Amino acid sequence: MEKENEIGEAINLDSYDLYLNRELSLLEFNQRVLAQAKDARVPLLERLNYLCISCSNLDEFFEVRVASLLQMAEMDPKAIGVDGLSPHEQLERISAKAHGLVEDQYRVLNDILLPALAEENIHFIRRTEWTAKQLKWLENYFNEELLPILTPVGLDSAHPFPRILNKSLNFIISLTGKDAFGRNSGRAVLQAPRALPRIIQLPADATGSGPHDFVFLSSIIHAFVDQLFNGMNVKGCYQFRVTRNSDFFVDDDAIDDLLLAVEGELAMRNYGDEVRLEIASNCPEETVNFLMARFELTQDRLYLVDGPVNLNRLQEIINHVERPELKFTPFKPAVPPQLARNKNIFAAIEKQDILLHHPFESFLPVVEFLKQAAADPDVLAIKQTLYRTGVDSPIVSALVKAARAGKEVTVVIELRARFDEKANINLAAKLQEAAVHVVYGVVGYKTHAKMCLVLRKEGKKLRNYVHLGSGNYHPKTALLYTDYGLFSCDKELGEDVRRVFAQLTSLGKVTKLNKLLQSPFTLHSGLIEKIEREIDHAQSGKPSGIIIKVNAIVEQQLTKALYQASQAGVKINLIVRGICCLKPGIPGVSENIVVRSIIGRFLEHTRVYAFENDGNPEIYVASADMMGRNMFKRVETGFPIENKRLHQRVRSDLELYLKDNCQAWLLQSDGQYEQLSPGEGEETIQAQSELLASLQN
Template identity: 45%
Template sequence: MNLTATPPHSFPGKAPMTLANFLTAPFPEPVEIPGLDITGPARFHNRELSWLGFNWRVMEEAGNPRVPLMERLRFISISATNLDEFYTVRVAGLRELARAGNTTPGIDGLTPAEQLELINAEARRLMQSQQSMLDGLLAEMTSEGIHILSRRDLTEADRAELDTIFLDKVFPILSPLAIDPAHPFPFIPNTGFSLALQLERKGNKTAQQALLPIPAQIPRFIALPSGDETLRYLPLEELLLDNIKRLFPGCKLKSHCAFRVLRDSDLEVEEEAEDLVREFETALKRRRRGEVVRLKISSGAPHGLREVISRELKVGEEEIVEIDGMIGISALSELVEASPARLLWPGFTPRVPERVQDHEGDMFAAIRQKDMLLHHPYETFDMVVRFLEQAALDPDVVAIKQTLYRTSKNSPIVEALCEAAEAGKSVTALVELKARFDEAANIRQSRRLERSGAHVVYGFVDLKTHAKISTVVRREGDRLVTYTHYGTGNYHPITARFYTDLSLFTCDTALGRDATKVFNYVSGYAEPETLENLAISPLTLKPRLLDMIAREAEFAKAGKPAEIWAKMNALIEEEVIDALYAASQAGVKINLVIRGICGLRPGVKGLSENIRVKSIIGRYLEHSRIVCFGNGHGLPSRAARVFISSADWMGRNLNRRVETLVSIENPTVKAQIVSQIMAANLADVAQSWLMAPDGSFHRVALTEGEFAFNCHKFFMENPSLSGRGSAGASDVPKLTHTET
């Protein structure tokens, strides 16, 4: 792909721009926000409202005509799942603080109660928009031959088919429950979905209330046969309502409603727990029975049913949300997986790096040649798995150390570690039990590793180990060589298919020593006295960032070029934001690519004139963390200081987790990050949203027919620089000041 021939793209109110123009053009005219005290808490945008703003962007992709229809349905499902998790963790925590009378304001000056009021209002508005967006998508799906039916749409042939499905696959799992003094209201778990029924006995006409929990083990949508290529689905709740007479013989259905429960899923662990695994197992049971933080119920639910549900679940009116439409939108993801290919993204097969192919799949030989940075999912995550599988089988490998924060259920990485341990190699697995919602899976993995003979450590009770590091020590001749992998994402082969992340493979001795010191710190509390090319939180990472930002400000004050490019999922840490504000005021040009939460206000007069923030929401979920400092030479530049990291710029990552910030020294890898990955992210228009000073985001405006550069498409079409083999990296497209 010759990027110099690529059509230019535009930004709102601007003439067509190349990347060179974008990087060198004056920043937008700064604005004054009436009443905003730029020295007080209002200089920060609220974290929770910023997160809701991110979820708005995800939901609004469901209305993006450039996205295939069923991928748009996926976006609306993701937005619903995100909102559920937000309430079960973040909102649950704020609710607890507010109920305890805590009035301590956040960095933006809002108390927990004030935040809850704003969150609930915005979340209700978001859910209304989800339903409206879904109505439009369902109409488009119908026109494409995908039909979501109600029980009233069923034909006799349909009912004959459904009879077999109901009796064989549904009926044995159901537990119809009467609600009366002899049958107490049952426990409904987190995300539990149920039907509440008002019944009438046909004989004596007496009323009866009942509950029908809908098992999560059964698909939400049941496929029905059709005589052509159309797809027909019946929601499970419709099938149940159509079979009430089988579930409650002798009763007639008078009225009903559906409801769904969200419970507090935050997890507390005693700091002095003697047996950390047992303590986590106990905490997981407590989580399952957490207080209800939100009740979603059908709009117009019968008064008697609504009253008994809210009373038994102990929820107030402010925690009840009436839904005029589908409850449990997250389940729509089932339909996406069964969709015709024409309504999904075109297929893409991740590349195997050419250098690995040149060495016939030998990862160690490829890494020995020089450092290699893989950009997932464009370069296959299978190389990370192969690295460990090869190490497990290699008789010259003597030791493997591995962090595990999140991984897949049947993890090939855990399998490789077990195989290595069983082969007699020294294997140390650092398993983080506090990986939210993956705690139970990580307990299972740790027990399996222990049975194989691996050393399993759990790190600190009060710090999450979020760093992504793997080391393989190999005997080569009369010396030991350490091969190291540093990642920005989890060792999870499934999420690696749609999360964009970076994998650095190196046998650099300094980076190998640094990795070993991190493992010793977590396993033996041996705080490293020095690290050569690495900074770690909670010890040195934040001080290193603050120092680099301050140095860039000094370059600006001295009249030298001064720039910062950074990419991450979230920016909310108070000291870092204030450092960026100070750098902006000194004249440093700062371009930030923040996918989700951003507490910084860009483009505010007297505060952040030289800061631009954008968010990319597209086919892949942006997850890599990168920071580039011009180092007195501007960007892009060979003299730049370039880092990859496991940490977002949040208080938890910089102060309460073990994280890494890896200095990139290899010139080819540095060029790949600056002139290819970061430059393409900054040049993206097709998937980009620009942040306004008030914290809102607006999609980049395009005129009809105008070309819009898409960074995901660019990465799918072009190999990474450092993964090139004998062909070399010189002919791989890069985006620089002189290219579009």
């Protein structure tokens, strides 16, 4: 039965008013990241890092999301999203929001972080402030390190405007006078080679500088650019950067070889359509208009910036400054006692399921699992999915050793993991050289599931040992992202994983799984059924409740199901790091839903679905977010946490996140977020810090 509003009308859960725009929601996430750079409680160099992350995120937002909308606006301008906005309307709102965000980023840099860094004797020295010694050293640096590899292009009929690489540092230069051939078009373009460092540390002994004095590459080029144009006069030199469409399309129905198709598309990534132009704010209007015309961009895609056109490069100094007090306190991830006591990882798993919560607990047991499998004469086969891992990963080394030891090793590599395509192509080649069976999953579906299966002969029986997770098999990101990983030798779970691998590597019908939920087949419908079960319990007066922790909530059917559960009286807590299209707190629709986002030292990445189920609670950990792509266009898995102790542990983690009053932001029904803070006399709770403290060895 449909619920009615205050005047007796049935509430339409398809109404545009009930959904937030996903792109604007993503920009709100970047605003929360940037807020960390303003937070005086965060160590100073980490605040600088958050500023850089917000800029890097914004780059990807333009490369992928804005680029996609621009294509949609051209191909299907009348398309309407679930929020009622056309592509053009979305682009207008994105432009206003993104321009405000960029202004905020440079305000944080210039008015907050640079002065704070200067107080700590970390200086970015402007050209107007260079001492005679610094000037001499920098001129020598320019002549020896830069001049030989810089290639300015004077613009004339024989030298057309050059192709500008995506996100590269460039300079537009205004000139007067004539060169040796009597030429002068009045302009030149200089592209800074990507191999050059964007920030140079001044040597204290040669320049009399402090231990942490830095100069931007752009400042050096500005200071000595006239040496590139002998006999001519440089009137002005201004930075600019172009962001291009970096998403690529592979027609699954028209390709014979996915590897070759991806390689072909990668070659064009740096030269996709222009989507954004950043120019130094002191650039004359005439030159700005010249560049906009060259790139065929309109005013809404122009960003005039008060500082370096690529703030991401500021991350470089974090490794150059050895000031532990200005960084997060180092920590050593814990090793679960079951694994610390028992060096044989298979024996430890045989005794009980083992849950790892990264980065609070070490990723090394996952590496050790594969290392021991590679060396164990009783292990017959290993099957592994890899989405993002890196060619030099110890995971890859273990798989190579296993194959060379004569074991049957099969790896499913997702070639189209965005921005990791080239690394994954190289990874595939390395594994194939070691006689590993490499497959690329299912055409038309990204393989995003995180699974490893080890088949071991024990006496006369074969036993499946599995590792399932919410995050990638990447040791470095396991120190930065929060994720769950489960070791188990449960018979039914192992058989499920084997069947999923069989689907990925061969052909056949969908097979029934015992415990796993799998997209694109049963994950979406399974979650809908569990939400509907909570509705039935609530309507029958039985215990009900839902806690979901994901990176994004976008998919409309799941959102509507949550609205219906709220209308039935189910209490719903959603912990959503990034995009959330669901509107909480709407009377008659979502007044029983609370949405919070946790932004802290670690990137929240766990995906957990918890259901009260009339006092028989269920918890699933998954590789999938609540997005259409995860539910219908990817191979994903959701696995139950059945061990009572581990189940209670995950539940306690979720409840801790719900109590966080320091790093939690509450979503309002208008799409804005409000940061929580402890009230007077209230206990301070910071979930990540408490987990870090409780799980340290």
